[in-house]
Structures are given as structure tokens and as C-alpha cells.
Amino acid sequence: MNALPDAPAIAWDGVRRGYVPGATLDIPSSLRLHSASSDEVDPVTFEVIRYSLMNINLEHGRTLQRLCVSPVTMITRDFQPSITTQEGDLVFLGPYLQYFSNSQSLTIKWILEHRAEDPGIEPGDMFLSNDPFVGSPHQPDAVVAAPVFVGDELFCWVSNVLHHTDVGGSVMGSFCVDATDMFLDPPAFPPFKLVSRGVVRTDLEQMFLRQSRVPTNVHMDLRAAISANLVASDKITKLVGRYGADVVKSVMNRVLDAGERTIAERLRKVPDGVWSHRVYAEAARTGDDATYVYRMTLRKTGEHLYVDNRGTDPQAGSINVAYAGFVGAFLAALTASLTADLAGAYGGVYRRVHFDPVPGTLSCADFPAAVSPAGMYTMETLISLAGTVIGKMLACAEPEIAALAIGPAHPAFYGLVTGGATADGTPFIATNVDNMIGSLAASSAGDGVDFGGHFWIPEGTASNIEELELLWPMLFLYRRALPGGAAGAGRHRGGRGFVESAIPWKVPELVAAVYVDESFPKAVGGFGANPGSVGRFRLKHGCDVRTRMQDGQIPTDFAAITGADAAIEAKGPALRVADDDVWEWTGANAPGFGDPLTREPHLIVADIAAGSLPASAAERVYGVVLDTAGRVDESATATRRDALFAARLATATLPDRIETLPEDAPLRLLGGELATAEHDGESRQFVTVTGRALLGPTAANYKERCAVLDRPIRELGPEFATREGRAGWAIRHREYLCPVTGRRIDTEVLREGDEPLHDIAL
Incomplete structure (x- = not known):
């Protein structure tokens, strides 16, 4: 659906456009409101x-x-x-x-x-x-x-x-x-x-x-x-x-x-500036394979925040949300990051946030845009987007405020809606929200939390498998942790999610009505980390599960189950699931923080020992070489990482000139490899931490002075593989590197042909 033509007569009144109340409400005088208060409350x-x-x-x-x-x-x-x-x-x-x-x-x-x-x-x-x-x-x-x-x-x-x-x-x-x-x-x-x-x-x-x-x-x-x-x-x-x-x-x-x-006091410890981010979605409706962009820009001036969505695509299909959703997503991420200690008393915080969205867009749609899938797609996309923008802002703040950043959320609610009728003919709808298991992103403070839920619903829980089998006619084969690897890798790795599989039980069939199957990751890791993983839905027809169960086996490897793989779309049609079919779906590993090649090697060994990371990923993802006993080979690891840094620079496009800051010049660390410093006694400049490469004034786009490595995101690791013809095939992964050392400063996931984002300006 195209954006509706704008007209001056359209008001933000909750009819044709989202409702935006004025500073003073137009309330009839016949309704008496209590407004008196006492000055003497001990x-x-x-x-x-x-x-x-x-x-x-x-x-x-x-x-x-x-x-x-x-x-x-x-x-x-x-x-x-x-x-x-x-x-x-x-x-x-x-x-x-x-x-x-x-x-x-x-x-x-x-x-x-x-x-x-x-x-x-x-x-x-x-x-x-x-x-x-x-x-x-x-x-x-x-x-x-x-x-x-x-x-x-x-x-x-x-x-x-x-x-x-x-x-x-x-x-x-x-x-x-x-x-x-x-x-x-x-x-x-x-x-x-x-x-x-x-x-x-x-x-x-x-x-x-x-x-x-x-x-x-x-x-x-x-x-x-x-x-x-x-x-x-x-x-x-x-x-x-x-x-x-x-x-x-x-x-x-x-x-x-x-x-x-409280919010005013904390904003005083953040420099005035502008921060921006964008997230891509695939498919606006069933049968669509296009890619769409949501963008959010946050400006901080004095003790106030100003939020807009300029650069967001026009409303389309069913991936829209109206004004209320846009505002709710940002406020959820803001209060979780900056004022969680207020324990829900957030009304005063909202006074310092001002919204100026462009109507007729994916994140501020006009009537009659379709919005019903927003609870699974668009709201989480906007929360993830807001969390990233807020994280960038907080990285520039004084240390005690910078430490409050919590990283981006999952960019979709990975869930599954099935339905049909039970054996006695009673209709049922099974809204499986086991992704409440969740996972939390890494931050400057450390690794994300495995199965850590979601910051935007602190009390949310997932069901026990036995509860679901009691409620719905299905049998679960397994529910277990997703392995670590390239997805979510960083100096601090993202938390891990889960994978789950089931079959219809005591019914001839059911229908998979809503599911998520992504072809590229949406949540970008902070300051040079890898993105989080993609959400998958897989379905096989005519499987051997029941035969194997009769032989005393419970299949736990989807790839080893025989059957014909169904063709799945990102936002596909309802799928018939017969009693000899099996499905598997996943949550997601959350994004990491910082360059994966800078992760402490002993943490790799600990992850392998805990079962959080396959040993094969140590060198492939982190450049860590292990000896035959599984210990870190320090010399070989240093050599391997140096070679990987050099290979990045050999492949990257280098800036026209490279200037460096003296070793004794003090730096103000922002995150990962990015810092600021005074230069020539006057201008404040972006600078890399280890290479001390000058990246230009803090009001300019530091990415223009980086080495740039651009490649299809599917080449980042087998975790991001997709088939030709899907939207993810054309998505790029752009790495902004220190031109001296090859360490990552930041990354972008973007459509082919899109320009670099100017995302931090102080």
C-alpha cells in the first residue's frame, strides 16, 4: 500500500492519522476534574x-x-x-x-x-x-x-x-x-x-x-x-x-x-548531539520479497530529547504501525536504558521526549494502513532500532550514564501461531510465545545473557513444554539452546536463544498461520560486533518421525529427519501441517559488542567448555587457535589474528589519507575502537583507540575516514547463509575499520546501493 497523499486538513486526531494530544486537552467543562493538591505532605x-x-x-x-x-x-x-x-x-x-x-x-x-x-x-x-x-x-x-x-x-x-x-x-x-x-x-x-x-x-x-x-x-x-x-x-x-x-x-x-x-539530571551528563540508525525488514505481506527500511534519529539538546523517523519507507502491506506504536517502542527502550530504577513511574520522563514523525510511513502510518502483525514484527523492529540509537547516545555520555546502555532487542518477536480443531472438534488457536525465553544483547559491560528474556517485558515467561502439550494437540520433540558462532559474536558475545521442534498429535492436521523465516539478520552488533542470528521456520512433509518413535527413538536433529522440505517465505501463507509432518523454529542469538577478533581467548575456552560455542568456531569466528588439549595457543592466536586484521585491510577500500594522533594524547573512549580526542588544541576529533587514526571532527561522519570492507552478508559465516532469490541474497555487510590496524570500529547491515549512515554527530 502506498502512502496516502498528505493534505493540510488532516489532523492528528486518531481518525485518518494517529492521535497526538495537544498541550492542553479540549475537555468539556461539564466534566468536573479533580486537580487540587496539598502543599503539606510529610x-x-x-x-x-x-x-x-x-x-x-x-x-x-x-x-x-x-x-x-x-x-x-x-x-x-x-x-x-x-x-x-x-x-x-x-x-x-x-x-x-x-x-x-x-x-x-x-x-x-x-x-x-x-x-x-x-x-x-x-x-x-x-x-x-x-x-x-x-x-x-x-x-x-x-x-x-x-x-x-x-x-x-x-x-x-x-x-x-x-x-x-x-x-x-x-x-x-x-x-x-x-x-x-x-x-x-x-x-x-x-x-x-x-x-x-x-x-x-x-x-x-x-x-x-x-x-x-x-x-x-x-x-x-x-x-x-x-x-x-x-x-x-x-x-x-x-x-x-x-x-x-x-x-x-x-x-x-x-x-x-x-x-x-531524574531524566533531566541524567541528560545533563550527555553531550548535545544527533544519533541515527536504520533497520531493514523483508516482505510487507504474503508473496512479497522486497526489502524495507525503518530509520530513527535522536537529537539531544539541553535536557530534552527529540525523535523523528525521517528516512523511513512509505507505509506498505502489513508491516506498519501508527503513531502510538512508534512512541511506545521508543519510550520502552528509553526507560529500560536510562530510568529503569524509577520502577514504572515514567510519566515525568515522557515530558522530556518530543516526537516529530513523518506520517504515511511504516513507523507512523495513516489510515487505512494494515497494522495487525505489528505485535510480532514492527513493534520489536522499532524497539531494537530505538535501543541501538539510545545506546549510541549513551556511549557518548559520562561513564556512569554510558554504563546504562543495554543494547538492541530482537528485531522481531520470533513466535508461531498454529490452529485447527482438537479431536472432539473444538477449535483452538495456539499462540506459541516460547521466545519469551529470549536472549539479551552484549554491551560495553560484558556478554549478553543466554535465555535472558527481553528487557521490554521483564515479567514475561515461556511455558513449560508439558503445559503446551496439555493445551494443544501437538507433541514436542525437543527444545534446546541455539549454538554460538558467528551470529552474535563480539568482544562481548550476545546471549543465546533456543530452537524447538514439534509434530501434530492426535489430530489429522493443523495449520501454521503465522511464523518468522528471515533470510538476513536485522539487529546490528554494537561498535564492530557481528549481528544477531536470523529467525528460522522449517517444515518437512511426509516424515519418518512416528516410525522412529515406534522404534524407541526421539528425533532431535531436524536435518536427519527424512521428508520433503517445504518452501518457506519470510511472511508466507498459512501452511497445512499433516500428522506425518514436523516443524522446527528458532528464537535468536542476540547481537554482540565490539570486534570479535578482540575477545579474550580464555573466554572462548570457557564458552567451549560450557557447551556455548562449538570448538570449530574458535578460529573461524574469533581467530583463536587451540592446541590438541583444547588450550589457547597464545603465539599462534596472535599470529592468526594479525593475519586476519591484515587480510581485512588488504581487501578493504582505504581512505585517501591517514593521519594519526600522538601516543601521549589522552582519549575519551566511546565504545570498542571509537574514541574522541582534542586535536591541535582546538577541534574535537573522532579517533581509533589502538591505531590512533584521526577520523575527522565529531560533527562530521567518521566513516568517511575509515577503511571500508563491503561484502554480501552471507559471506560473514554459514550462520547467515540464504538461497538466491530471497531478500537476504542482496544484503550487504559493511565494516568500518581502523585504517592503521584493521580493527572494526562499526558495522552496517544495508541494502545494496544504500549510502553509509551518518549515525553520530556531536
């Missing part, structure tokens, strides 16, 4: 009320977890409770899905501006919305928001947003990868009053449930959302009854102010 009372509010929000989340019936909610924790002020400003966010950071806030502000007069906002009401152009990242994420009144004044809001198993659309599970526009997506409902003065409006509830293939599950989860709001609302009402409305409101306001002071 420190003990402040702390008691602050932690009471935080715990009310946590109990709200635990109530959702206990009452929901869908694994994606009760196990994965794909939900988020919030408390906001009377005008929808966030006070507390829970430790659940963090890119819901602004979903409830935007939805509540829209309700205040558009529903206060008709049908009105009254005590006991609740509103439901799954409209991505108002506040939800995609349609399965439904917001239920409840106003809390004190007397006849609206005091605050409690709300939750949770992912429903299926809310309609052309694909079971409601990730409609075949959609070309919103009219093939699930229905998007702008906020409507679901509960009126404490009574559920069953006609509207039935309207929402009618869209779902599994209405019983959705009904129970929806009632859980209503019940959890009642629990939180009751506790806030009692808190107000004990301390008084003005005192509790004062605490809310001071929590917001404290968050703003």
Missing part, C-alpha cells in the same frame, strides 16, 4: 502513598494474571496495568509489556476529548478500545479504561491493556500478514462505553466477541480486565478515603515531577 506520608499506588498497580497486574485464561496473558504477561492522573498522564506502569507505555494514556486522553459529552464519563463506567490510530499498537491489544471519581469529580483513571488470542481478521490469531490495508485486518473499535455505571453493556460486549474465532477465551479475558480495574479502583478509593483526595493527588504530581527531574 515525607513519611509521601512514601506510604507512593508505594501504596505502586502496589495497587502491581496487584492490578497480578489480578489479571490470575483471572485470564489465555496463555499469552496468564503466562506470557502480554498485558499492562496503569494508573494515570485525571487527564491521562501516566503515574505508574507495571513490570509487564513496556511498549504499552503510552497506550492507555493516549486512549484516556482521546476519551476525555471525544466521549465526555456523548455518551458521557460517569462513576462506574469503563471504556474499551482496540483502535491502533487512537492508542493500541495493533488490534489484538484492547484497552479497558475506568475513571475513578471522588464525589462528582474525576480523580484519576485505572486501566489495562492486554493481548487477546483472536479478534478477527483474515488470519487466525489476528496477525494478518496477508493484509494490504485495514479492511483485511481485524476490526478496530474506537473507544466505546462497555460498562455504564457498573453494568456491562452486553450488546456491545457481544459485538466485540462476535469478531473472534475463540470467543469464550476472549470473553473470559475481557471480564478479567473489567474485574482487575474494579480491584484497582476500589483500592484507590479507599486510599483517598484514608488520606484525602488533595494529599493523594499531591503525591501523584510529585511522582511525575521526580521522574522529570
